[in-house]
Amino acid sequence: MITSIQGTLTSATPLRAVIELNGLGYEVHIPVTTAEKLPAPGKPVKLHTHVVYREDNQVLYGFHGEAERDFFRLMIEQVTGVGPKVALTILSKLSLPVLEGAIRAGDIATLAQCPGIGRKTAERLVVELKAKVGATSGNAAMAASTGGNSAHADAVAALGALGYKPADAEQAVRRAALALGEEPTTEALIKRALN
Numbered sequence: 532m533i534t535s536i537q538g539t540l541t542s543a544t545p546l547r548a549v550i551e552l553n554g555l556g557y558e559v560h561i562p563v564t565t566a567e568k569l570p571a572p573g574k575p576v577k578l579h580t581h582v583v584y585r586e587d588n589q590v591l592y593g594f595h596g597e598a599e600r601d602f603f604r605l606m607i608e609q610v611t612g613v614g615p616k617v618a619l620t621i622l623s624k625l626s627l628p629v630l631e632g633a634i635r636a637g638d639i640a641t642l643a644q645c646p647g648i649g650r651k652t653a654e655r656l657v658v659e660l661k662a663k664v665g666a667t668s669g670n671a672a673m674a675a676s677t678g679g680n681s682a683h684a685d686a687v688a689a690l691g692a693l694g695y696k697p698a699d700a701e702q703a704v705r706r707a708a709l710a711l712g713e714e715p716t717t718e719a720l721i722k723r724a725l726n
Contacts, residue, residue, distance in 0.1 A: 536593065537577040543569050546623070548593065550576060559593035560615075562622035567709055568595045583607075583615050592619065599627050610659045612652055621645045621656075628684045629701045634664045641697040683708060686720035700724075 536559065538552030545566045548559045559578055561569075570576055578593030579600040592615060594600040599622060606618040613621075621630065624645040633641040634657055642653035683704055690700035707723035708715060715723075 533580050533582050533591065535577060535579050536591070537575070540570060540572050540574055540576040542572055546619070548576070548578070550578070550593075557591060559591045560619060561593045562599070562619050563624075564622060564626050564705070565593065565595040565599070567705060590615065594622075596627075602627055602630070605660065605663060606656070609663065610652075610655055612655060617647055617652070620647050624698060626683070626687075626701055626705065629687060629697055631664045632684075633697065634660050637661070638697065644696070644698045682715065682717040682720060685717040686724065689717070689721050690724060 536550055536552060536557055538550040538557070541549045541551045541556060543549070543561075543566060545563050546561060548561050548566070548569060550557050550559060559580065561578070565578070578595070579597045580594070581592045581600055581604055583590045583592065592600075592603065594603060603615075603618050603622060606613050606621065607615055621642075625633065625641070629641070632638075637657050639650060639653045639657060642648060642656055643650050645653075648656075686704045686707070687697070687700045690703060691697055695703065703724035704720050707720045711719055711723055
């Protein structure tokens with residue numbers, strides 16, 4: 532199985548990247564949360580991957596971190612009715628810390644806000660993954676997703692305390708992080724998200 536790909540990013544859209552390696556261009560399907568972290572075309576990039584093989588094709592899915600890739604695998608292998616496209620949609624709408632938090636809290640409303648996810652699928656995510664998304668894995672995933680600090684998660688929580696819906700808070704903080712660059716503080720993220 533191909534677990535990662537490292538090469539030159541030749542092009543990217545919010546849901547797809549093309550990585551050239553040894554003269555071959557590999558099309559990799561990615562969530563928006565990974566697309567936001569990609570370098571400019573022409574720069575080196577590494578994605579953690581999962582390959583889905585079917586009779587008529589094979590599709591390569593890529594993620595910024597191993598934790599996102601592993602959670603993608605968990606969703607498609609453990610949750611009835613969640614295939615690769617649905618799992619990619621979920622990871623595009625919610626970052627891993629917010630997704631795991633919603634599952635731990637049984638927050639069906641936040642999960643159901645993902646495009647293509649109805650209430651029943653959101654309930655299945657909670658029922659089938661809650662035991663697998665324990666406090667330990669959540670903290671490890673959060674550390675991996677936020678580069679070892681919790682500024683992102685703290686900013687999302689602060690916006691939630693101000694009345695933002697979890698998905699809206701997540702999106703505002705992601706946009707703020709992109710605008711601010713590398714490792715912004717919680718305070719900087721909150722200020723930028725509120726503007």
